[in-house]
């Protein structure tokens with residue numbers, strides 16, 4: 038079977054090597070998945086570049102996100118049968134409740150991921166897919182989808198009619214936009230590329246601001262909305278101050294990134310923070326039960342993800358390159374081998 042593996046420490050995309058191995062048969066509690074499609078997340082580029090906080094295993098098969106069918110099961114498997122359509126869970130061992138240090142293994146980082154013809158998964162690491170999704174669509178939810186879902190759900194979930202702010206048009210932001218609309222919220226979106234404004238409106242954004250044209254967009258948003266109730270902050274240093282200004286007095290910011298590619302960190306401006314009772318929190322993607330809850334909502338609403346571009350398996354490096362240049366709208370997908 039063909040798989041890409043991350044080899045060596047340096048070299049960027051040259052580290053991504055195609056390897057041919059024998060197909061592994063699943064152990065007693067494992068399933069063998071024929072991978073039909075995968076997709077990229079920002080963390081995959083950080084793992085490639087050696088900037089991800091969790092150290093990847095040498096020679097790992099990259100990518101947390103993938104969809105495929107079960108083609109063989111071990112003798113003791115009870116959750117799945119041959120023919121089931123499945124995807125993997127990001128923190129494979131985190132089933133429910135709070136995460137702890139024993140549960141940090143991640144697909145495509147410390148555990149082999151999806152960028153291969155087949156993936157062998159413990160049956161506890163996988164979940165069933167909604168039927169309305171094709172393989173490309175089904176391969177996009179594990180990381181970005183669940184992160185957006187976790188940011189928008191839980192005890193402090195925004196209520197129908199409240200304002201949610203999403204930043205840009207990456208994977209997390211577009212899922213957050215779609216899920217917030219499902220929940221009956223109003224959505225404000227900002228983008229660094231004005232030409233994407235119409236597409237954000239077409240996805241349901243009630244208010245869109247191009248940040249290059251309106252650098253003080255925080256105050257504009259605050260005036261227009263009465264204050265943002267929840268911000269899914271994917272911009273980091275470039276956007277955090279304006280997000281804080283845009284927030285309502287008791288607003289909440291789920292801060293998903295604190296550093297940009299140049300190493301600059303988010304700063305909290307004292308003058309703004311002193312006037313604010315905003316809660317700043319974060320999430321770590323989510324557990325398997327969160328993934329199941331999200332996919333149940335996706336199935337009920339027949340929600341489809343936004344796909345930017347699909348690359349053939351043989352052009353995985355091109356897919357990474359396209360994703361890394363930054364001008365995307367939705368998910369970058371790689372076809373199965």
Ligand SMILES: NC(=O)c1ccc[n+]([C@@H]2O[C@H](COP(=O)([O-])OP(=O)(O)OC[C@H]3O[C@@H](n4cnc5c(N)ncnc54)[C@H](OP(=O)(O)O)[C@@H]3O)[C@@H](O)[C@H]2O)c1
Pocket residue numbers: 078079080180181184204205206207208209210227228229230233248270271272275276293294319320321322363364365
């Ligand atoms: N903690 C967690 O669990 C977790 C999980 C997943 C992701 N994350 C983090 O969340 C971030 C987003 O992830 P992703 O996979 O969605 O990334 P992505 O696909 O790379 O999203 C990047 C988008 O951000 C927008 N952007 C960049 N600069 C901007 C600016 N100055 N103003 C407004 N928008 C700007 C761009 O959209 P426009 O072209 O429209 O401006 C770009 O498409 C990453 O930093 C990632 O590491 C954290």
